[in-house]
Amino acid sequence: MSVTLSPEHLALREATREFAEKEVAPLASTLDSEDAHIPDALYEKMAEIGYFGVNLPERFGGLGMDVTALGIVTEQLCRANLSVGSLIQRNAVTADLLVRHGTPEQQERYVERLATGAIQAASAGTEPEAGSDAANITTRARRDGDSYVVHGTKQWCTNADIAEALFVYVRTSDESKHGGLSLLVVDKPRGEFLPPKLTGTHLATVGYRGMWSYQLYFDGLEVPAENLVGGQEGAAFKQLMGGYEIARAGFAFRCIGLAQAAYEEALIYSKQRVQFGQPIGRFQAVRFKLADMRTQIEAARALAYNAAAKLDAGERADLEAGMSKLFAAEMAHKVCWDALYIHGGAGFALDSPVNRYWRDSGLLPIGEGTSDIQREIIARRITEQ
DSSP states (O other), X not given: OOOOOOHHHHHHHHHHHHHIIIIIHHHHHHHHHTTOOOOHHHHHHHHHXXXXXXXXXXXXXXXXXXXXXXXXXXXXXXXXXXXXXHHHHHHHHHHHHHHHHSOHHHIIIXXXXXXXXXXXXXXXXXXXTBSSOGGGOOOEEEEETTEEEEEEEEEEEETTTTOSEEEEEEEOOSSOTTTTEEEEEEEOOTTOOBTTTEEEXXXXXXXXXXXXXXXXXXXXXXXXXXXXXGGOTTOHHHHHHHHHHHHHHHHHHHHXXXXXXXXXXXXXXXXXXXETTXXXXXXXHHHHHHHHHHHHHHHHHHHHHHHHHHHHTTOOOHHHHHHHHHHHHHHHHHHHHHHHHHHGGGGGSTTSHHHHHHHHHTTTTTTTSOHHHHHHHHHHHHHHO
């Protein structure tokens, strides 16, 4: 599928690039070295522009654009900082889920606030024994009158402390492994949990800093039954799988933004660093690396735009989203390493931008479905045809 960007898309790309270079890039080193939170002031600026609702309908306070536009914004922000660019995906994906599956009351309560950035969202699906095997979720929600009582442990819930709406996947029935899962929205204060019934432990990471990831502990937390997404038990697995398509397409753009930054840094260094009497960019070993890096980034971008176009056309895109996520993640991991390698010893210094890109890239083949899970999705689809 050939993708042509509209004038609106091109203008959005230019404006977001300028915003990212001015407002995001200067913060990137501090967010990493101090393991600091993304500043509230930046949240507010992003919300004012409308980045949290790029792909959401105007009737819900969004910009009324499409998944392609969301990808454009994501790439440009991630070029400046992976965490900041990833931030908007949480609201975009959870709000889109409610637009498609939520009750009218849930849409009214949450979607506009998510689209405008008035509140932040986080998704709590992964557990110590349920990652790639999403249907193995054991966190349990027992109906008790007008509430669900939740017990269990969640892992790798990113931005859980800042989020005011936690989308928590729970088991409400043992009758079916897939059909026994439900989705609850847990309301909580920004920057806090709800001890002793909901507590969290910060999980320190080697990269991808700016948003903290948490292990969450639910110990009898009561959630209003009206917060059951769609008002129907047992629908969460289907809701989750549908959300994966936009999430994985968006993840590909995150990878591309990071890889683009690493490539640009390596290209500049190759022209400045002199060895044996000439810039290292004149040596074939370096030139060929740069050529491969640029080629792989462009290929990944084409796959990502193709997946976004399918979603924008209302078509099934699990194959395209899986291919774009797989290729972009492994591409970015390699490009970031090559950028560090081109820098030599300078790249091994923690305060070097390429060192940060390399550490950030470690997440990419793992997050939002591992590379091997993507291969399984792709293989299943192509062998079914």
